[in-house]
Amino acid sequence: MTLIETRKLVKTYDVGDEGVHALDDVSVKIEQGEFVAIMGPSGSGKSTFMNIIGCLDQPTAGEYMLAGQKISGLSRDDLAAIRNRQIGFVFQGFNLLSRTSALENVELPLLYNHVPAKERKLKSTAALKMLGLEGREQHHPNQLSGGQQQRVAIARALVNKAPILMADEPTGNLDTKTSVEIMELLVQLNRDSGTTIILVTHESDIAAFSKRIIRFVDGHVVSDEEVKKS
Amino acid sequence: MISIVSTLRIALRALWINKMRSALTMLGIIIGVSAVIIMLAVGTGVSRKVSSQISSIGSNLIIIMPGSSSQGGVRMGGGSQSTLTTADADAILKECLAVSAVAPMQHGSAQVVYGNQNWSTSIQGTTPGILEVKDCGLTAGRNMNAQDVRSATKVCLLGQTVVDNLFGSIDPIGQIIRIKKIPFTVIGVLEPKGQSLGGQDQDDTIIIPLSTAQKKVFGRTIPGMVRSIMVKARSSEDLTIAERQITDLLRQRHRIGPNKEDDFTVMNLTQVLNMAEQTANTFALLLGAIASVSLLVGGIGIMNIMLVSVTERTREIGIRMAVGAKTWDIRIQFIIEALTLSMIGGIAGIIIGSSGSFILSTVFEIPSVVSLLSVLLSFSFSGLVGIFFGFYPAYKASLLNPIDALRFE
Numbered sequence: 001m002t003l004i005e006t007r008k009l010v011k012t013y014d015v016g017d018e019g020v021h022a023l024d025d026v027s028v029k030i031e032q033g034e035f036v037a038i039m040g041p042s043g044s045g046k047s048t049f050m051n052i053i054g055c056l057d058q059p060t061a062g063e064y065m066l067a068g069q070k071i072s073g074l075s076r077d078d079l080a081a082i083r084n085r086q087i088g089f090v091f092q093g094f095n096l097l098s099r100t101s102a103l104e105n106v107e108l109p110l111l112y113n114h115v116p117a118k119e120r121k122l123k124s125t126a127a128l129k130m131l132g133l134e135g136r137e138q139h140h141p142n143q144l145s146g147g148q149q150q151r152v153a154i155a156r157a158l159v160n161k162a163p164i165l166m167a168d169e170p171t172g173n174l175d176t177k178t179s180v181e182i183m184e185l186l187v188q189l190n191r192d193s194g195t196t197i198i199l200v201t202h203e204s205d206i207a208a209f210s211k212r213i214i215r216f217v218d219g220h221v222v223s224d225e226e227v228k229k230s
Numbered sequence: 231m232i233s234i235v236s237t238l239r240i241a242l243r244a245l246w247i248n249k250m251r252s253a254l255t256m257l258g259i260i261i262g263v264s265a266v267i268i269m270l271a272v273g274t275g276v277s278r279k280v281s282s283q284i285s286s287i288g289s290n291l292i293i294i295m296p297g298s299s300s301q302g303g304v305r306m307g308g309g310s311q312s313t314l315t316t317a318d319a320d321a322i323l324k325e326c327l328a329v330s331a332v333a334p335m336q337h338g339s340a341q342v343v344y345g346n347q348n349w350s351t352s353i354q355g356t357t358p359g360i361l362e363v364k365d366c367g368l369t370a371g372r373n374m375n376a377q378d379v380r381s382a383t384k385v386c387l388l389g390q391t392v393v394d395n396l397f398g399s400i401d402p403i404g405q406i407i408r409i410k411k412i413p414f415t416v417i418g419v420l421e422p423k424g425q426s427l428g429g430q431d432q433d434d435t436i437i438i439p440l441s442t443a444q445k446k447v448f449g450r451t452i453p454g455m456v457r458s459i460m461v462k463a464r465s466s467e468d469l470t471i472a473e474r475q476i477t478d479l480l481r482q483r484h485r486i487g488p489n490k491e492d493d494f495t496v497m498n499l500t501q502v503l504n505m506a507e508q509t510a511n512t513f514a515l516l517l518g519a520i521a522s523v524s525l526l527v528g529g530i531g532i533m534n535i536m537l538v539s540v541t542e543r544t545r546e547i548g549i550r551m552a553v554g555a556k557t558w559d560i561r562i563q564f565i566i567e568a569l570t571l572s573m574i575g576g577i578a579g580i581i582i583g584s585s586g587s588f589i590l591s592t593v594f595e596i597p598s599v600v601s602l603l604s605v606l607l608s609f610s611f612s613g614l615v616g617i618f619f620g621f622y623p624a625y626k627a628s629l630l631n632p633i634d635a636l637r638f639e
Contacts, residue, residue, distance in 0.1 A: 056552060056633040077556040083632075084554020095549050095636065099247055111236055112554040156553065 002065075003164065003196055004030040004053055009062035011048050011219075022048040023059070024219040032163070035190040035197045037207035037227075040216035047168055049216065050200045054087055054166045055079045067163075084112050088157025092169035094149040096141040102128060102152045103137040109160040127155040131185070147178035154185065158195070165189070168200045183209040234566070241567040244539070255535045256575035258528025259615065263579025263608045264586060265521035270604035271587035273514015275597030280507045283425075289365055290463040292472060294318075294480070297493040312455045313493045316440065318483060319357075319459045325479055328472035330464045333360035334456040336443045342436065343408040344396040351392050352435045353409060355443020356460075363462040364423075371403045371418030374439050382441035386414040389433035390422040412446055414438065473498055522611070528575065529615035536568050536623035547627050548635030560628040561621075568620020569613060576612030580605055 009026040012019035023045045030036055040046040051057035052064060055071060064071045066082065074082070088109075089095075096105045106124035115123070128137055131151040141149050150170060157165050167186065171179035187209050190197045201207050208227065215223040245252040296313045319334035336355035341348055354360070358373050368387070378385055386407065393402050402416045423432040438447065440456070463472035473496050480494055540547070547560060555563075584605075587598040 051633045056636070057631070080551060080554050080556045083552060089552050091636070095545070095552070097546055097549060100243070108550065109553040112550070112556070112559060114233075117236070160554075 001032045001067075002029055003032045003034075003067055004028070004198075005065045006053065006059075007063040007065075009049070009052065009064060010060045011045070011052060011057070012060045021219045023052070026062070026219070026221055028214060028221060028224070030196065030198065032196055033190070033194045035187070035199070035209075035211045037199045037201060037210035037213045038216065039201060039204070039207050039213055041202060043218075044216040045219040046200050046202075046216045048219075050166055050168055050198060053198070054089060055082050056089075080112075084109055085160060086162055086164055088154075088160070088162040088165045090150065090153045090157050090165065090167040090170045092172035094141065094146075094153050094173070096149055096152055096156075098141055101138045101140060102133060102144065102155075105141070105152055106155045106159050108156060109162075113160055123159055124155070127159040128152070130158075131155045145178075146174050147181060150174060150178075150182055151185070154182075154189075158189070162195075164196045164198065166198045166200075169202070170199070171201070171203070171206055179206065234562075237563055237566045238570065240563055241570045244543075244567055245570060248539075251535060252571060255531050255571055256578065258531040259525065259572050259575030259612050260528075260579040260582060262521065262525030262528040263576050263612050264583030265524050266518055266608040266611070267580060267583025267600060267604055268586045268590070268598070269517035269521045270514060270607075271583070271598035271600045272590065272596060273510065273517055274599045274601055274604070275587075275591065277507050277510035277514060278599060279597045280503065280510050283503065290466055290469055291363065291499045292461040292463060292469065292476065293497045293499055294322075294459040294461065294476060295495045295497065296457075297491070297495055313484060314456050314459055315454045316456055317454065318480060319456065321479060321483060322459065322461060322476055323359075326461075326472060326475035328463050328468035328475055329461050331359040331362040331462040333357050333363045333460045334440055335360075335458045335460055336440055336448060336456050338443075338448050340410045340447065342392070342396065343411075344405065347396045349392060349395045351389075353443065353447060354435055354437050355440045355447065356437060357440055360437060360460070363460045366423065367421040368418045369421055370401075371416070373418060374437075379439040379441050382439060382445050384412060384414045384442060384446070385417045385439065387418040387420055387437040388416055389420050389435040391431055391434040392436055393419055409436065409438070410447055469498055525608070525611060525615060528612075529572070529619040532568050532571055532616060533619035533623060535571075536564060536620055537626070539567070540564065540623045540627040543627075544630065544635045544638035547630055548632055548638065551630070551632035552636060557628045561624040564624030564627050565617060565620045568623070569616035572612045572616030572620075573609075576609050579612065580609060583608075 006026055006028050009023050010021065011023040012021055026045075026049060028049075038046045038049060048057065052059050053066070055066070059072065062072075066086065071079070071082070083089075097108070103121070103124050106127055107120045110120040110123060125137060128134065131154055133148060133151055133155065136144065136148065141152070144152065154165075165186070170186075171182055174182060183206060186197055186199070189195050197210070199207070199210055207213050210227055212224070212226055214221055294314060314334070316334050319332045322329055323332045333356045337352060339350060339352045341350050357379050358375055361367070361373055369390075371387070374383075374385055374387065377383070386409070388396075388402055396402070396407060397405070402419060405416050406413045407416060408414070420433065420435075420437070425431060461472065461476065463469045476496055477492065481492065484493055486493065550560065584600045587600050590596045591598045
């Protein structure tokens with residue numbers, strides 16, 4: 001089943017007199033259960049692409065279908081509901097709420113999905129446990145290592161059972177060993193629970209964990225190929 | 231929208247993180263609310279004091295004084311002429327329907343003696359109607375009666391101050407006191423009334439029958455003349471009607487032509503005091519309005535801090551939006567935060583204001599009464615301030631683009 005489909009996606013930023021094309025005529029199809037890496041140098045439009053398919057940003061032109069639903073033209077609140085239920089985000093800078101416990105960070109998507117408090121706690125504790133953070137529930141982000149913070153972020157992305165996980169440079173702030181751990185976690189997630197994973201990275205050894213690599217240069221897709229596993 | 235309880239927890243945490251800032255922001259509201267409470271309390275206290283004074287002089291009271299006399303173009307002051315008679319008083323009671331009681335008055339001051347004690351006080355010669363006119367009861371003994379007036383008996387009613395000064399702890403009823411060396415039997419003690427608006431002790435007085443006063447104590451030259459007539463109207467609505475009826479009747483009785491000036495003055499004392507009460511109320515309202523301005527300033531302080539907070543927490547807003555917070559989730563979060571600030575400030579202000587007005591009334595003896603209304607009013611006003619000044623920052627936060635908010639450094 002096609003989960004994500006973009007047709008002639010254009011994103012223009014107004015800088016000075018002329019617009020800068022961050023995305024130009026991007027048409028991509030991603031099936032359910034795929035593990036796609038989006039690569040490209042900085043400024044190539046890969047993050048912009050992820051933000052648009054993640055419903056965090058709106059395209060200037062073109063069409064975007066998520067699970068058969070046309071996304072362009074939806075209201076802010078509809079987009080918020082889609083982000084809440086369909087998409088989990090993992091960011092380079094972790095983007096956890098500071099001075100808020102790991103547990104409460106993980107609870108956030110459930111909170112906005114109107115899950116009752118007891119169930120929220122139960123589900124979040126389970127998600128943290130799954131990511132090996134048992135006993136760290138009450139730790140605040142600044143009391144956790146980078147790898148642990150990213151695990152909290154992944155737990156947050158998964159807690160609402162979102163079918164898609166989008167990771168924007170998830171290993172950018174981590175050392176090599178932790179990066180490998182996080183990537184293996186994502187691979188396992190994709191394999192075991194069939195979560196569609198879209199990973200934005202500029203490192204080829206990180207992209208190598210995926211099954212398919214889409215390369216962006218100057219807002220265009222320049223290559224789209226399967227990863228040959230050796 | 232997510233539940234209020236969760237939102238409240240988020241708000242309290244956010245405020246707790248910036249304790250000092252939250253406290254200072256609240257300070258504006260605290261000062262505003264406590265000022266409103268104290269001002270309204272003092273206003274209510276003063277106007278209550280005035281109205282209790284109104285009732286102490288007797289409600290619906292009208293005083294008729296003789297008019298001014300003029301000799302060769304020189305007008306003398308009010309009361310310089312003797313034009314009022316006991317017959318006028320009787321006619322007023324009989325013919326003016328809006329009048330319920332009258333008391334013609336003849337008064338002066340005299341030295342009174344009991345045993346080895348003596349005291350100088352005001353002597354009011356009048357009729358039994360005086361007690362009704364002045365809304366005054368007796369704490370002991372009986373009122374004088376018509377017979378006492380008719381036959382000029384030497385009986386008297388004493389005010390509490392006189393009792394205290396002459397008798398101390400002795401029961402005055404039945405005792406003989408001497409007023410200007412004339413012996414009087416004490417038949418009653420008047421209810422204490424406290425100070426009048428002008429600060430006079432209303433209990434420092436002796437009431438004797440009018441005829442006794444005229445014939446024996448003051449020895450007026452013209453028989454039947456009285457210094458003033460006190461009248462009680464049936465109700466406050468009847469006051470102006472009574473005033474008109476009295477004026478018409480007296481003009482007729484005194485045979486005053488249509489273009490001539492009255493030879494008497496009708497004073498509506500209650501009206502004067504009502505005006506004083508109104509003034510006190512206006513004063514309270516004015517003070518309340520000034521205090522409200524400080525509440526407003528406090529509200530602007532809240533708005534200022536909330537705007538700073540929204541900017542500071544742009545990333546947090548971005549994160550919340552990324553995981554699915556809707557427009558109103560964000561708005562409510564910041565409104566609740568502002569509301570919490572203003573409500574806590576409001577409660578603190580009510581506590582400080584109430585204790586402040588308590589101190590005012592106990593230590594400084596400024597009459598002040600904290601009314602439930604003023605508490606509710608300032609509490610809900612501070613709540614409104616929170617919602618009103620919290621809304622714009624909340625609105626601003628909710629309109630952020632999620633991706634811009636997330637990228638905000």
